[in-house]
Amino acid sequence: MHWRVPLSWLAVLCLARLQPSQAELGGAMCHKLGLRGECEVQQDCMCLCFHVTADNSTLVDAAYFGELGYELILFTPLVHFYHSRGILRSTVGPAGSAPFYRFSPHHREVDVQRHYCLGPYSNPSPHMYRREWNFDAWIPPNLHEQYKGQGQAILGDGKPLMIVHNKYNQEWGAAPTNFISISTLIALFSMLKDRYRIVYIRPDPRQNLPGFGADHNHAEDFDDHEHLRKHHPKVLLFQDILQQQRNGTRPDLNYNELQLMLHADSERFVSVLGGNSVIASYFAGVNIIYAVKGSELTGHGLKDREFDLVYPRLGPNGKGTILTVSTTQHLLQAAANEFLQQQGDTEAGRTVLEASHRTHKPHRS
Known part of the structure; x- marks a missing residue:
């Protein structure tokens, strides 16, 4: 059963953060990867999409091609948070990323070189070096x-x-x-x-x-x-x-x-x-x-x-x-x-x- 997410909560996490140009660019990039929904993008290295289904539940598709350190601090814990709420549908990453996403219902690898990329703005802590961290939507997977x-x-x-x-x-x-x-x-x-x-x-x-x-x-x-x-x-x-x-x-x-x-x-x-x-x-x-x-x-x-x-x-x-x-x-x-x-x-x-x-x-x- 998919978690039903209040639209106001979604707005706080993602939609209210998006400017029209970001949404347009994000849609193009994410659709190229086969992802659908309201999407947030960072350059050409990160895509986070929220899709509302016919029964009004919410599903999340996520893709990231930034440096591994940024990914494991800023992106993976957020995606794992969505998994813990039962709304993660799929993840996409570069070669060798699958071992970090065993929790994902469906993970796909794409032949893309990693490069510098921040985390999603919908993450309460989108940048490593900010003054205050918010861990409300931040749950690292237990790789151990x-x-x-x-x-x-x-x-x-x-x-x-x-x-x-x-x-x-x-x-x-x-x-x-x-x-x-x-x-x-x-x-x-x-x-x-x-x-x-x-x-x-x-x-x-x-x-x-x-x-x-x-x-x-x-x-x-x-x-x-x-x-x-x-x-x-x-x-x-x-x-x-x-x-x-x-x-x-x-x-x-x-x-x-x-x-x-x-x-x-x-x-x-x-x-x-x-x-x-x-x-x-x-x-x-x-x-x-x-x-x-x-x-x-x-x-x-x-x-x-x-x-x-x-x-x-x-x-x-x-x-x-x-x-x-x-x-x-x-x-x-x-x-x-x-x-x-x-x-x-x-x-x-x-x-x-x-x-x-x-x-x-x-x-x-």
Whole structure:
């Protein structure tokens, strides 16, 4: 049974926000995707349509082709809210988006490159960096519950799993800024590899990874994979796991599906500012985010506002532990504090703490 939505409520959520030009453009874009109804559009990357049926119930169709981080914060929780009310009919997204929308009655992937895009204005919080957040129509899907146990089935029993993310691509049209250097990776893995089974994830769209939705940020050359294969064979490379599974019993497994499976069976994450830090925040445990530069840190002068208010709410039951660091010393310090000292390995943690000089504590949300 579809939820009957009062028209006044619909007006607040969508229709009153639309200017005629927006509605006209939205209708053209959404109809091209096969969607119908009163539609809201953002550039050519987002479409949110409300369709009133013959029995006066309301159905929602939604499409989004923006950056993954924006999608998982601004769009997916809103769409999942509509699903929780029984009115979501369908969703559309770029390649590799389906694993994030298992809740959707019908999800369709389109071969479109991701690019910068805000959330829908009908979202009570349409922009990440606004002064006040409204979570009334904001319910992130429980990805942890959907995928738990599947990562362990792939890797088998062993040490506790840790996920370490990285990226090396252009940012804001300039050289890479938010990335973990190879020397820092060496220090991090040397400290943690004997206690944890580490999976290292750094996508390179040039590798044509199945199910990875590339965006407009171009990847740069980075020889981390070659170095780790040669000098740190205990560290598992995500691309190697994916290829092994596709060559074996899971030929249809894609990038994001495997990524979510592994995350669901880990409680320890290191990530960098970007979509990967949002993904890690959807799961239980501690997520240390290395953030050097970005609007998340300085938007509207509200330092760490997004990390404080939003990221912790992405996790299961709206609870998560987020630590943000802005230097490699503090990254190593936070990893020692959270992943070694709390596990009783005080000697290894002390070595890293001394090396970091303890200039200030990481920021915890």
